[in-house]
Amino acid sequence: MRAVVFEKSDLNDLRVVELSRPKPNPHEVVIRVTESGVNPVDYYTVTSRWVKPIPHIPGAEFAGIVEEVGEHVSVVKPGDKVVVYGRVFDGTCDLCLASMENLCRNGGIIGIVTNGGWAEYAIVPDRNLIKLPDDVNWDLAASLPVAALTSYHALREANLRAGETLVVFGASGNTGQFAVQLGKLMGARVIAVSGKNWVSELGADYVASIDNVKDVVEKATDGRMADVVVDPLGERTWGVSLPLLGRGGRWVTFGQLTGGEVKIQLSLLYSNQFKLIGSTGGTRRELLELVNIMSKLKVKVDKYYELSEAKEALNRLFSPQRNGRIMIKI
Known part of the structure; x- marks a missing residue:
């Protein structure tokens, strides 16, 4: 099979090689990968030193068709279309038993602590699979495990409620596209911060820029300000996003694309009773819920790449010309 691999922490070390197709253990499944989403986590995987095994196949977000199953697998069969829950979890720690597999004390992320989906075939535990409908949209399916699930979990952690302002x-990025749509499905009024006007097609009630978002929020809420702010961008937008909260508001993040060190005036936090929430990934149940509503979701793709173009795909993530998701077709 063809697979993207690297050994050094360097984008220039990415290459496509021929490997033997993996064979499943009793509770494992071999998937013929159809499509994979490209995310910042993949970039940091390739440029880090904390992956295994080496040589390593990256790719944390993917979907495909079951090719072969282990002898004890009964939940799926060859030919089933599936999406992969991207967390390795033991199922026995206190957090797993509380249905928080994303926080497993002995877990990690597929594509980082195991080989990932940037290959023609991938091997995963059967409990990491959720069946997809026959008429699946592969762009959307391959966007559920990271882009959609990360946003969905964050909105649930922030306890977003109908009638609130988000x-x-x-908003035009990987997770932002889904935060806008899921916020609307939850009944919120959504203000999308983006330089791309097409995000209004995702259901945003207002589209604002960094420069005018404060005015937009004030006008839309009659000065009450936002109930929930999602800001995965980090240092550069922190000083803009936090003051958008109204009293009792919740600020949630799952990323730091522009830097991870910020300052805060504590009186602003406690006098307004703000809640600062960190969120990571999502649970298996939440991924199943997304599969059940995927007909109500859509995804805008900027560009498709092949396995041999993995380096170009990762570089495109940070291009100012990027206009939607980056996907690898396999």
Whole structure:
């Protein structure tokens, strides 16, 4: 099979090689990968030193068709279309038993602590698979495990409620596209912060820029300001996003694309009773819920790449010309 691999922490070390197709253990499944989403986590995987095994196949977000199953697998069969829950979890720690597999004390992320999906075939535990409908949209399916699930979990952690006002930074990005749509499905009024006007097609009630978002939020809420702000961008937008909260508001993040060190005036935090929430990934149940509503979701793709163009795909993530998701077709 063809697979993207690297050994050094260097984008220039990415290459396509021929490997033997993996054979499943009793509770494992071999998937013929159809499509993979490209995310910042993949860039940091390739440029880090904390992956295994080496040589390493990256790719944390993917979907495909079951090719072969282990002898004890009964939940799926060859030919089934599936999406992969991207967390390795033991199922026995206190957090897993509380249905928080994303926080497993002995877990990690597929594509980082195991080989990932940037290959013609991938091997995963059967419990990491969720079946997809026959008429699946592969762009959307391959966007569920990271882009959609990360946003969905964050909005649930922030306890977004119908009738509230949600502000989404990076609204045209991987997670932002889904935060806008899921916020609307949850009944919120959504203000998308983006330089791309097409995000209004995702259901945003207002589209604002970094420069005018404060005015937009004030006008839309009659000065009450936002109930929930999603800001995965980090240092550069922190000083803009936090003051958008109204009293009792919740600020949630799952990323730091522009830097991870910020300052805060504590009186602003406690006098307004703000809640600062960190969120990571999502649970298996939440991924199943996304599969059940995927007909109500859509995804805008900027560009498709092949396995041999993995380096170009990762570089495109940070291009100012990027206009939607980056996907690898396999």
